[in-house]
Amino acid sequence: MSTSIKDTYDRQGFVVVPGLIPPHDFLKLQEASDAAVNRTRKGSWPYRRTVGKQFPPFDNDNPDSWGVQHVMHPDLGESAIVFSKWYTSDDLTRVCAELLQCEEKDLQLELFNLLINPLEHSFALRWHRDDVKENALSEEEQTALNKWHTGVRNLALYEDSCLYVVPGSHRVPRTPAQRAHSCTLDPPDHPMDMPGAILLTLKPGETVFYNSNILHCASYDHTVKRATLHACTGDARYGAARGRNILQHGLSWVNDERFRDQLTLKGKRMLDLLLELQKNSSADEAGYSLDG
Incomplete structure (x- = not known):
């Protein structure tokens, strides 16, 4: 990890890192993704993000999906094992620890989903910050941005031209002009x-790490295949600050002993930190980060 990558992440709010998926793992991840997507499309995987609903809680009102939730869930079988190995892989956790400026022992297991193209409807997310x-108000934004440095999201796999970001916006409140484009629940016609x-x-094999409170949105073209790994990792030393944003997705299944059994020793340590967060938090009391 070069200093310039960390500097870029701090300055821009995101950084693209190539080569974190070895060639022999790349095909496994593609196959695991295809299997998970196929189950979701057939209706045999209940944890999905539905077209028409941008943020949790997700519902089943639309048969079309734009995401597959909980891909490390042991009920996904072999695919879950493949995803778990990538999530806890040395190359990935090394970069997460460097960007978060913590030790690997401080890394907290959090979310892992797939972002996919809907089949029937193009779909978009509004401009947002994940937990603001x-x-x-500008003062509220600045307070939130000052403390939202304890986790990192990452995406990778197929070529992906869905994500729009405003570089540097993870550090400062929106300008009046930016606020005008992000103060409603409606996605933009022209991001x-x-x-x-x-x-x-992103090119295949590239991973983008980004601060979840950077101003961003996404546009999903139903005619273009998408199966993008969408995961996040936290610094457990500040875990309470991430409780609502993580637990709002419903993670009771991580208490399943089958899940623990499929993890590496590092993964088990990361899981223990998440379980501690669960123990000290209540998703029901915290509610949801965003509406829409």
């Missing part, structure tokens, strides 16, 4: 109308 309400926005295209 759209109507937050590039957002001042400062760029489209971030």
Whole structure:
């Protein structure tokens, strides 16, 4: 890890790192993704993100899906094992620890989902920060941004041109012009109308690490295949700050002994930190980060 990558992450709010998926693991991840997506499309996997609902809690009101939830769940069988090995792989956790400026022993197991293309409907997410309400005042935004440095999201796999971000917006409140494009629950018709926005295209095998409270949105073209690994890892030293954003997705299944059994020793340590967060938090009391 070069200093420039950490510096880039701090300055931009994101950094793209190639080569974190070895060639022999790449095909396994693609096959595991295809299996999970096929189960979801056939209706035999209940944990999904449905078209028409941008944020949790997700429902089953639409048969079309834009995401597969909980891909390390032991009920996914061999696919879950493949995903778990990648999530706890040395290359990935090394980068997470470097960007979070913590030891690997501090890394907390959190979420792992797949972002996929809907089959029948193109779909978009509104401009948002993952744990700041759209109507937050500038002072509220700044308070949240000052403490939201304890986790990192990452994506990788197929070529992906769905993610729009505003570089540097993880550090400062929205300008009045940016607020005008992000103060409603409606996704944008033209994401590039957002001042400062760029489209971030990932090539196969590239991983983008980004601060979850960077201003971002996404647009899903139902005609273009997408199966993007979408995971996040936290620094357990500040775990309480991430409780709502993580536990709102419903993670009771991580208490299943089958899940523990499929993890490496490192994975078990990461899981124990998540279980401690669960013990000291209540998703029902905390509610949900965003509406829509």
